[in-house]
Amino acid sequence: MTLPRVVPIFDGHNDVLLRLYRRGGTDAPRAFLEGGADGHLDLPKALQGGFAGGLFAVFVPSSEAPKNQGSDAKSKSPDEEPRPAPAVELLTVQKTAMGMVSLLLRIARESRGRVRVCRSVSDIQQAFEQGALAAVLHMEGAEAIDTNFEFLDVLHAAGLRSLGPVWSRPNAFGHGVPFRCPSSPDTGPGLTDLGKELIRVCNRMGILIDLSHLNEKGFFDVAAISNAPLVATHSNAHALSPHSRNLTDVQLASIRETDGFVGVNYSTSFLRPDGRRDADTPVELVIDHIEHILRQAGENGVGLGSDFDGAKIPSGIGDAAGLQNLVQGMRARGYSDQLIEKLCYRNWLRVLDQTWGHT
Numbered sequence: 001m002t003l004p005r006v007v008p009i010f011d012g013h014n015d016v017l018l019r020l021y022r023r024g025g026t027d028a029p030r031a032f033l034e035g036g037a038d039g040h041l042d043l044p045k046a047l048q049g050g051f052a053g054g055l056f057a058v059f060v061p062s063s064e065a066p067k068n069q070g071s072d073a074k075s076k077s078p079d080e081e082p083r084p085a086p087a088v089e090l091l092t093v094q095k096t097a098m099g100m101v102s103l104l105l106r107i108a109r110e111s112r113g114r115v116r117v118c119r120s121v122s123d124i125q126q127a128f129e130q131g132a133l134a135a136v137l138h139m140e141g142a143e144a145i146d147t148n149f150e151f152l153d154v155l156h157a158a159g160l161r162s163l164g165p166v167w168s169r170p171n172a173f174g175h176g177v178p179f180r181c182p183s184s185p186d187t188g189p190g191l192t193d194l195g196k197e198l199i200r201v202c203n204r205m206g207i208l209i210d211l212s213h214l215n216e217k218g219f220f221d222v223a224a225i226s227n228a229p230l231v232a233t234h235s236n237a238h239a240l241s242p243h244s245r246n247l248t249d250v251q252l253a254s255i256r257e258t259d260g261f262v263g264v265n266y267s268t269s270f271l272r273p274d275g276r277r278d279a280d281t282p283v284e285l286v287i288d289h290i291e292h293i294l295r296q297a298g299e300n301g302v303g304l305g306s307d308f309d310g311a312k313i314p315s316g317i318g319d320a321a322g323l324q325n326l327v328q329g330m331r332a333r334g335y336s337d338q339l340i341e342k343l344c345y346r347n348w349l350r351v352l353d354q355t356w357g358h359t
Helices: 016-023 028-034 043-049 090-110 121-129 150-158 193-205 216-225 249-257 284-297 320-332 337-356
Strands: 009-014 051-058 115-117 133-140 160-164 261-264 302-304
Touching: 009 133, 009 261, 009 302, 009 337, 016 028, 016 051, 016 090, 028 043, 028 090, 043 051, 043 320, 051 090, 051 121, 090 115, 090 133, 090 150, 121 133, 121 337, 133 150, 150 160, 150 193, 193 216, 216 249, 249 261, 249 284, 261 284, 261 337, 284 302, 284 320, 302 337, 320 337
Parallel strands: 009 051, 051 133, 115 133, 133 160, 261 302
Antiparallel strands: none
């Protein structure tokens, strides 16, 4: 009997840097490289499940939780965060953000080539070819960015290539969508004038703009300004799960018009019609969201954005080691090998190439 081949997966979002930062200690890079029972993502789990690379988020919580807090650390469910999260102070967020950036750089340095911080699509492709994990630095919520964008220059030099202007809280750049189900994503004002300037600056620098935590007005503010493809790195279909964090068909149509992209999120809160955090959620719901977005955005506009280490994941996936279970689910739906490769990594590489090379 021939076993199905492992399909490499490029993933749109994980929060492993937050988990490791909260863990603390000088051995945090080694914890990622050697693996363990904690968390959804580490190097051994990635190798087992075909997790070949992805966007590694820098996210600063509204208030510091204990360093040893594990998965679901961001408390993103409606059960845990019914009210908008408070803003965070600039110096506090810059210090914490730099701690997470440093963690990723240390992981790469101590990995002896097994993990690489990638700044271009050619970097990612070379990592794939040589069996290394391709890590792209992403910022979820731009609270660390000052009004003169000086810190953005520093982060870009460190490898930042993707940025979400907001998380689900207000900041100087705009208003994030709160966690509500059922709810429309039309929950308040969009981008501020400074937020609109941030979009223009990111366009000039070739930094991907992540729409995932923007409310509806903010989404369409970006659509009106940006000259790059519209991308939501870890969002699902509002038609299937009426969560404020998910994208309506009108939004998905706008993404398609710009040759954009959506990374489907494994968070059960954004998969289920009832918005519950419940690991006993069928993996098939992930594929249902993929199929809906395929119909709305086209087969070049869909991929994966797990939310590992930041959400409750269906037990049928469990963690990065179980990713090929999702691939098997695609095969069971009759997806061709070509379409599966597009969904697992080729579509991500396409939109990153368009965005990073777009000046």
